[in-house]
Amino acid sequence: MANKQKKTVTPTMQQYQELAKKNEPKRPVWSNCVKAFLVGGLICVLGQALMFMFQKYFGFTEKTAGNPTVAVLILIAVILTSLGWYDKLAQWAGAGSAVPVTGFANSMSSAAIEHRSEGLVLGVGGNMFKLAGSVIVYGTVAAFFIGLLHILFVGQGGGQ
Amino acid sequence: MWLQFLWAFLVGGAICVLGQLLLDVGKLTPAHTMSTLVVLGAIVDGLGWYDPLIRFAGAGATVPITSFGNSLVHGAIQEIDQNGWIGIVTGIFEVTSAGISSAIIFSFLAALLFKPKG
Numbered sequence: 001m002a003n004k005q006k007k008t009v010t011p012t013m014q015q016y017q018e019l020a021k022k023n024e025p026k027r028p029v030w031s032n033c034v035k036a037f038l039v040g041g042l043i044c045v046l047g048q049a050l051m052f053m054f055q056k057y058f059g060f061t062e063k064t065a066g067n068p069t070v071a072v073l074i075l076i077a078v079i080l081t082s083l084g085w086y087d088k089l090a091q092w093a094g095a096g097s098a099v100p101v102t103g104f105a106n107s108m109s110s111a112a113i114e115h116r117s118e119g120l121v122l123g124v125g126g127n128m129f130k131l132a133g134s135v136i137v138y139g140t141v142a143a144f145f146i147g148l149l150h151i152l153f154v155g156q157g158g159g160q
Numbered sequence: 161m162w163l164q165f166l167w168a169f170l171v172g173g174a175i176c177v178l179g180q181l182l183l184d185v186g187k188l189t190p191a192h193t194m195s196t197l198v199v200l201g202a203i204v205d206g207l208g209w210y211d212p213l214i215r216f217a218g219a220g221a222t223v224p225i226t227s228f229g230n231s232l233v234h235g236a237i238q239e240i241d242q243n244g245w246i247g248i249v250t251g252i253f254e255v256t257s258a259g260i261s262s263a264i265i266f267s268f269l270a271a272l273l274f275k276p277k278g
Contacts, residue, residue, distance in 0.1 A: 103230070104194075138195040
């Protein structure tokens with residue numbers, strides 16, 4: 001903690017904070033990473049299987065197969081969230097279930113279900129993006145600036 | 161084909177480990193972690209490195225949230241190249257529509273059908 005912040009608290013509070021910090025359980029970083037790797041990897045393998053399936057049986061190309069794959073993964077994640085199973089998986093897998101697109105769907109559907117009691121518009125409509133919103137905002141802003149750099153350094157095509 | 165599964169597993173798993181490290185070692189909140197990964201994916205695509213990664217790892221690169229950043233940039237740049245500067249706002253959500261739309265629609269239906277659990 002910064003010194004400046006420390007001055008506003010009493011010495012006793014300081015002592016307590018140091019004590020609390022010392023006794024804070026160490027995060028099991030290694031085993032967390034192994035779990036995240038296994039679950040995240042398996043979700044991607046499932047995605048790969050769906051991609052092959054869409055290419056083989058539904059006539060999608062390697063490039064277009066990504067869209068139906070993402071949609072199916074999201075559907076699966078929303079169903080598992082509705083049954084309360086995705087959150088159990090998330091407790092075990094950490095980032096392994098949060099980083100894939102299924103985690104994005106989980107954050108939206110769990111917020112929607114949780115706030116259902118506050119009404120369809122204010123509850124479901126207003127809260128669905130509570131957690132997923134930051135991802136969309138920062139992704140969009142980043143894409144805007146990268147697009148700007150692209151215009152400046154690579155140039156733009158046709159149009160006006 | 162089996163090799164493609166292996167690479168999807170390894171690369172997808174590795175991106176999740178990166179997320180776990182941001183959570184555990186970087187002590188970021190989940191929202192900060194996801195935002196960081198999306199911006200990272202956008203930057204990697206801006207440098208032109210995300211497409212080679214997808215060709216190499218398939219779903220290992222398209223399923224993690226980093227690919228969301230990649231799709232946003234991809235849509236914007238594609239439209240800029242086709243229609244000029246206005247593409248920067250018309251194109252951003254073009255490629256990523258499947259993910260966002262289906263997540264909204266399925267989540268809404270789930271909220272209609274299910275009650276919160278535990």
